[in-house]
Every structure is written in structure tokens, then in C-alpha cells.
Amino acid sequence: MTEMKKPILDKLKNRAANLRNEIFALSLAVKDKRTPLLAKVLIALSVSYALSPIDLIPDFIPVFGYFDDLILLPAIIAFALKLIPKEVLEACRTRAQEIQVNKKLGWIAAVWIIIFWLIILILIVRKIIS
Numbered sequence: 001m002t003e004m005k006k007p008i009l010d011k012l013k014n015r016a017a018n019l020r021n022e023i024f025a026l027s028l029a030v031k032d033k034r035t036p037l038l039a040k041v042l043i044a045l046s047v048s049y050a051l052s053p054i055d056l057i058p059d060f061i062p063v064f065g066y067f068d069d070l071i072l073l074p075a076i077i078a079f080a081l082k083l084i085p086k087e088v089l090e091a092c093r094t095r096a097q098e099i100q101v102n103k104k105l106g107w108i109a110a111v112w113i114i115i116f117w118l119i120i121l122i123l124i125v126r127k128i129i130s
Contacts, residue, residue: 023047025096026077029084032092039083046076051113 029035030043049056050073059065081089 021096025092028092028095032088034088036083039080042080
């Protein structure tokens, strides 16, 4: 690997780690009673949309395909972050850094999402067949 690519890779790794921490902090903020309802709703919608295999704008559409993933989703999250009181967000960020995320929770969430979409698919297939 060239010397120029190494710092870029390190930056990407750092950003990924920071993003992981920020997402965990948002999940803690959703549970906090001091977080406004609108912020909770926006966070829940953005996380569920980000994890959903269905896109508002399909990715195969040239130029606009990644608009929702690269612009719309981060904008909604940024707006939700602005709605959360600073002291709540800082407390959540601190707790997120202190707590080690259990990888089992990620697998459990993935299984539930897969089950959900399988049920939807089965219902669609049954409707088409009958």
C-alpha cells in the first residue's frame, strides 16, 4: 500500500469508529426521557430506513439512486441531533464510549429484520398465488 493511501484508510477507519459511537449514542438518546419526541421519531425512522432493504429511490437509478443514502438520511439525522439538548447528547456520547457494544445485539437485530422481511415476502407471495 502506498504512503498516500494509508492515511486515507486510517481516516476512513476513524470515521467508521466515530460513526459507530455516534449511532450508539443516538440509540441511548432515544431512550432518554429528556429527548424531545420529534427527535426520537426522526431517529427511529432514519435508523429503520437505513436498515431496511427497500429504498425510497432505488440505487440503480443513475445520479439520484444514492441521494437518499448520502444526502437525505444524514440530513434527517443531523436535524434530529440538533433537536436533542446538548447535555443529553454529551451524556449519551460519553456513555456510548464507556459501554462496549455487545455483538450479540447486532445479530439479534439482524435476525429480527430478516424475519420481518421474510414474513412480508411470504404474505406477498401468498397474495399473488391465491
